[in-house]
Amino acid sequence: MFDWRWDFTFEILPRLLWATVNTLMAAGIGYAIAVVLGLVLALAQRTSFKPLTYAVRELVEFIRSTPLVLQIFFVFYVGPQFGIRLAPWTAGMIAIGLHYASYLSEVYRGGLESVPKGQWEASLALNLSPARTYFRIIIPQALPPSLAGMGNYLVGIFKDTPMLSVIGVAELMHTANAIGSESYRFLEPYTLVGVIFLAISLPTAALIRVFEAWVRRQLGMN
Amino acid sequence: MSYFEFLAEYGPRFVDGAAVTALQTVLAAVLAIAIAVAMGLMRLSRNVPVRWFATVYVEIFRGTSLLVQLYWIFFVLPLFGITMEKFTAGFVAVGMNLGAYGAELVRGAILSVPKGQWEAALALNMSPAKRMVRVIFPQAFLAMLPPWGNLLIELLKGTALVSLISVADLMFEAKQINSTTFLSAQAFGTALVIYYVMSRFLITPFMRWLERVMARKMGRA
Structure with missing residues (x-):
């Protein structure tokens, strides 16, 4: 390309790669919050x-x-x-974690609803405790149909981290903006x-697709 | 300042912002639908370069962030001689991004049409174009309407990013009001509620209505 400068590229690349670590960390922490809160x-x-x-349903929709x-x-x-006063990182993690928690709650809900009713009734008939029913019977079956959605949102949260730059979280986009305004080079x-x-x-x-197929095989679902 | 005084003073600016957001949403949606149909069909083409072009388009736009694409279109494209006004750059970026997601919906919906329909159209000696327009696409259209409802809400949410290149949309007005009044809860809270009303009480009912109308037209009501 006509205006591309390789020397400049290699000058800023280390800085951008360091910022990528922050981006990955933001995505990781945000996702961890979302996985738990979503459940x-x-x-x-x-x-x-x-x-x-109804209150939770409406909150999730909102x-x-x-x-x-x-x-x-x-x-x-x-x-x-x-x-x-919240630090940018704290506020950012709360916001992105909560946002994706509401998406993941829908994924979990779909997964839980896909477990046939007979499984609940059988657990009841076998006198299994609610905790045992959930952890040994329901969740193992609800997991595979949820995995595709969970994987999509893992990539989704990663792609949404640039929005954290608006409150000054020093991730990839924020660093690129800083480089752009220092050097007047945006390309x-x-x-x-x-x-x-x-x-x-x-x-x-x-x-994620490979992992999903592997889990399904492990659980004998294919 | 009570909330009613706040609304009396800043209400008109929220309305102006909401109008810009609505316009951005409509323009981006038109672009996204056009791109989705074109790319969705191209991904099913038997012509390899055409299929590859569409695949690369979809992967690039789905693999990077909307914000990155928006900045690239607004700040980098002018270096290649393509300068867009911020308003145009805004809905073009949103439309191109959501169009890539829509392309996958179009492709999936077309593939979901039963094989017998293709064979029947072939047996009736329909041309490929007529087969697509009269037989396959209408059925695919019905199948893809529900996921398009979700996608349009994503699109509405995506338009909030155009405020970052200072298009005076709802989000931009909320930010401005926040920085002059420091009433953050009122400024951002009001904007959140307006976005919610737009997606829950405008887009969702409209898509439900469209689903009903189309199902009736197809004789499936």
């Missing part, structure tokens, strides 16, 4: 206490249908108004960010 949100909708079900970037701003700026940093994203998300998506 809580999914199970909260399965209790016999109806008001809780979070899913509003923009993540706005939620990040909301979490970051609303705290100080009431005297709670190389932004293109490299795109290439790094592709180089991580494509193999990850392929690995």
Whole structure:
């Protein structure tokens, strides 16, 4: 390409690769929060206490249908108004974790609902405790249909981390912006960010498909 | 300042912002649908270069972030002589990104049409174009409507990012109001509620209505 400077590319590459570590960390922490919180949100909708079900259902719908970037701003700026100061990292992890928790809760819900009713009845007939029913009977069967969705959202959370740059989390996009405003060169940093994203998300998506097939085989489902 | 005073003073700006968001959403949706249909069909083509072009397009746009694509289109494309106004760059980026996701829906829906339909159209000596337009696509269209509802909500949410290249949409107005009043809960909270109303009470009912109408037209109601 006519204006591409390789010397500049190699000058900024180490900096971008370091920022990639932050991006991966943000995605990892956010996903860990989402996996656990999502299960809580999914199970909260399965209790016999109806008001809780409706409240959680509505909360999940609300979070899913509003923009993540706005939620990040909301979490970051609303705290100080009431005297709670959150660091950009903390606010970012809360926002992105909560956002993806609501997506994952839907994945779990679908997985749990795909387990045939007879499995619950059989567990009841065998006098298994609720905990044992969940961990030994239901979740192993609910997991494989959930894995594809969980994998998609793992890649999804990774691709949404650039939004954290708006509150100053020093991830990949934030670093590319900084390089751009220091050097007035946008071609190389932004293109490299795109290439790094592709180089991580494509193999990850392929690995997830392999992993999913492996789990299904392990559980004897194919 | 009570919340009602806040709304009285800043309500009109929220309305202006929401109008820009709605316009961005509609324009991006039109572009996304066009790209999705074109790329979805191209991915099923028997012509290898055509299929490869569509695959590369879909993988690039699904493999990187919308924000990265938006910045690339707005800040880097001008270096190649393609300068777009920020408003145009905004809906083009959102439309191209969601179009790649839509292409997969189109492809999947076309593949889900039973094989007998293809064979019957062939037996009736229909040309490939007529087969697609009259027999296959209408059935695929019905099958892909529900996931398109979700995709359009993703698209609406995606338009919030155009505020970062200072298109004066809902998100942008909320940020501006926040920085002049420091009433963050009110400013961002109101914007969140407006986005929620748009997706839950405009897009979702519209798609349900469209599903019903199309099902009736296809004699499947």
